[in-house]
Amino acid sequence: MIRVLIADDHPIVRSGLRAVLRGEPDLTIAAEAATAQDAIAKAGLADVVLMDLRFGDGPSGAQATAAITALPDPPHVLVLTTYDTDADILAAIEAGATGYLLKDAEPEDLVAAIRAAAVGRSALAPGVAARLVDRTRNPVGALSARETEVLGLVADGLSNLSISRRLHLSQATVKSHLVRVYAKLGVDSRTAAVAAATARGLIRPHR
């Protein structure tokens, strides 16, 4: 019997997951959590944690995942979320998630992924898997740390001059970085670069 912990802040989603799992005789719901903290506290009760990435407030699902996998004899964490940006996926994988599913997955795929996760096998949504191999095999389009840093400040609305001051650079250097960023992203303006990088999950609009 596989004990599952449902960690999601949406009552309706929890209800849907309950309904899906109820039909599976080898799966049982050990507990539910509506916050990341709650999920960490109840992680010991389960073999598999179904983890959302965004909660209304408090720590993120990625943080909770990291905390759970750091426990002694931790359950496997299967991320189940709506978001599929590079930033989200990488954060979750790096936090120790065993699998990564999207909420538009079919119920059959979900229960299959739970069973896989229970024995430590990883299950990835098709698009997610493609994105990962894409990135590890072909780091073209990957920005350097400095480029990402500069682009992040651009996304915050700073001018080249402001950025140069913030980073103790000359404007020429900031431009150089941006020129390379534009080339890598296939764009030709700062706003387009921000849009492209956001779309690819290279940077994240912080709210």
Add this chain to the structure above:
Amino acid sequence: MIRVLIADDHPIVRSGLRAVLRGEPDLTIAAEAATAQDAIAKAGLADVVLMDLRFGDGPSGAQATAAITALPDPPHVLVLTTYDTDADILAAIEAGATGYLLKDAEPEDLVAAIRAAAVGRSALAPGVAARLVDRTRNPVGALSARETEVLGLVADGLSNLSISRRLHLSQATVKSHLVRVYAKLGVDSRTAAVAAATARGLIRPHR
């Protein structure tokens, strides 16, 4: 008996909604739709449409809402989504949505909202309602529809020239809109405007 149409591209959410509605004797599920087109086609079967705003592909929930409310003797549309930015809310309301609920709503609130929507009464999530009164009472800092539209294209990385073509305007008009946007947001560049508007939830980085 209130006939409900569930329009959501996530099987798990649909399952959760089924579970919630099953417990209510005066509510019945007339149909389900996994795409916006499907929702429009099946709208005639229902008294209330539970409409998600984002579908994997194809038209958005807002567009579907507009199409449905344009039907003869249309059902009431109750938007049920995860997103609560000004842009989403306004688009839905302008499209003719009767209510706007967030997916972190409790089941009781949801069924209450459905009953309200069935008789044409509007039901808004607390945060959404606050945002609307905020905006109508104190329109300082609020962007007009056209300004929001232009700013959205700026956020997509388009140049003023591209925007003017997209909207069948002159560049001068685009600039005029942006000048007013900058003034309202207290910024002085397009990237800063995008950052500020994103932070305030006026626009959303769409992917």
Add this chain to the structure above:
DNA sequence: GGTCGCATCAATCGAAAGGTTGAGCTCTCG
């Protein structure tokens, strides 16, 4: 029936951003 907000457009000017070329520096890796 006038006022106000909104949307539309024009012309101009200085500032900022983008493109190009070229170069020096440090670090890592084989």
Add this chain to the structure above:
DNA sequence: CGAGAGCTCAACCTTTCGATTGATGCGACC
């Protein structure tokens, strides 16, 4: 140690953007 990648900077030029001023038409509201 040489090659390559990443980071740094300079000079120059073109394009775009932002600021300003001013104008027209339209609908809403009192």
